[in-house]
Amino acid sequence: MTQDAENGMPTENSTQKMVANEVLKHGNSEVVAKAYTFHDLAHATENFNPDLLIGKGGFGRVYKGHLGDKNQVVAVKQLDMIKVQGNREFLAEVLTIGRVHHPNLVNLIGYCVNGHQRLLVYEYMANGSLEEHLFDLDEKKTPLDWHTRMKIAKGVAKGLEYLHNMADPPIIYRDLKSLNVLLDGDMNPKLSDYGPIKIRQKEGEDHISTRVMETYGYSSPEYATTGELTTKSNVYSFGVVFLELISGRRVVDNKRPTEEQNLIIWAKPLLKEHAKIPMVADPLLKGNYPLKCLHQAVAIASMCLQEEASTRPYISDVVVALEYLATAQDDQEPSNVDE
Template sequence: MTQEVVDDMNTENAGSKQRMVAEEVLKHENPEIVAEVYNFRDLAHATENFNPDLLVGKGGFGRVYKGHLEGKDQDVAVKQLDMIGVQGNSEFLAEVLTLSRVRHPNLVNLIGYCANGHQRLLVYEYMTNGSLEEHIFDLDDNKTPFDWHTRMMLAKGVAKGLEYLHNDADPPIIYRDLKSSNILLDDDMNPKLSDFGLAKFGPKEGEDHISTRVMGTYGHSSPEYAMTGELTTKSDVYSFGVVFLELISGRKVIDHRRPSEEKNLITWAQPLFKDQSKHPMVADPLLNGDYPIKCLHQAIAIAAMCLQEEPNTRPYMSDVVVALDYLAMVQDDHKPNGD
């Protein structure tokens, strides 16, 4: 990356805050990973002037459009952030700085970004199969439910992405917003973590947590983070437990359409964890009982450990990956009523 982005912003007569954003990106960039700098006109052209028909997603921080970079003949996802003062700059910086430091098969690739004037845009590889959320909840008749093996493979991929952020990124990165809508699927149904706007670099040496303003998604956040703002990698482990339980059960963590005792997936499922005879009640009915019963027991045990109230009693993501490696390998046709 060059000084081009700073020069672009000066040309646009941007204020000092905008120049500061660009300089911050340059200061922290990983020289081994090059994110391209785009101007606003290029990305407007790529998205047909942000054509509403190309809108593929909308969230708390902006809109995502499908685009096409003619020079590269490449489909991309262009995220246009809603700029609300310092908050908007903060989300942009978090995403660029995080994804400029990391590369992993289970993290979405940041191709480039735009910081012209007041515009903040991020350009990612385009994920053809949408989000995990679209494949496990409220399925249309034309969508085939994931089988057991696919669900375990997806869980393993997500776990490996988190393990990389916690153990291999320097400094460690706390993802902070793991949920099924932030897990995107590529052509081969490989899961990739996306949307790093809430990501935080981990505690400094000698500290066991960082304190931050509580953000994220209700139901997916760990109890200690939701109550006190104390954030550790174990907060991500809890969120993984939520997503894993959603994968196993086909239920949303919060679903107001269900009876009152079933609206919160965690509080409904936890009493069932200790009684293996009730584990099939947790499994997604769309699986039609087609799973190895021993693997169901083990999967629920993993979810239960991740969902422990006390952070220190939760496993590390590296331990979760080892357990899921086994579950993703097992091809067994023993059913709940089998031997």
């Protein structure tokens, strides 16, 4: 993979050093990600063995790997070369996510630049994505219980809260969906793919007006019409994920009857009628949830899913509400909903 120095092309090592120096110069001690060679990561993934492929998305492929220097299982993300514009864009990604650290964000361990190749190394999340634990479960997977669902919701909200209010500069999450919520060995949620879209710092604005990738069904009404992504857009997307957690339904499911294919359209009328709220709960819960907490959960989801962005709560307020739901239900009486 190394170019011959005689032809004037940079070698892998020289490119790596350039990027590493830029990271160190701009990131100071905050950026702890390590520079790896392409050979290191090819070895870690058995030459990007298809059997080790654990994810595939709009930005590239993700492989399970093993880093010998750290004796650590990792996820190696090989970015799509067509969508990589050069060292500056990649450097922005490394600088952004390399200085962001929170228990509910997937940690960046390292990176690699080699010719047109761009790779990122993340901590490995043993339980995969939230999507895998909510939809189309096989017999080997136990449905998530109510407590775990509320714990996951709280963790997702806390990850967003950190990005919006504590990251420097603040970050707007570009594609919040259940597929991008990853779960560690203890089912703690962590947000993935959260860089490098940042909040504009001009005149107090907290939005991005250029279109970025968002998944249909999870995007807010204003994003769908204007392409403007804001912190309140993130709150809407959170509301969608939270409603998926409560209901066990995909936000868009073409296998269901026409009137039930869009989760938001189907659920909104039910959420307005007190007696019908139990109809929204995932049947796989078999009524094992505190009815009072179910009502509170759907109330939070409804607030997040308001059509007007200005009427949605801030994510910090959502975190406060979920702190109660993630702990209080153990002390409540379970529902007696008939199956």
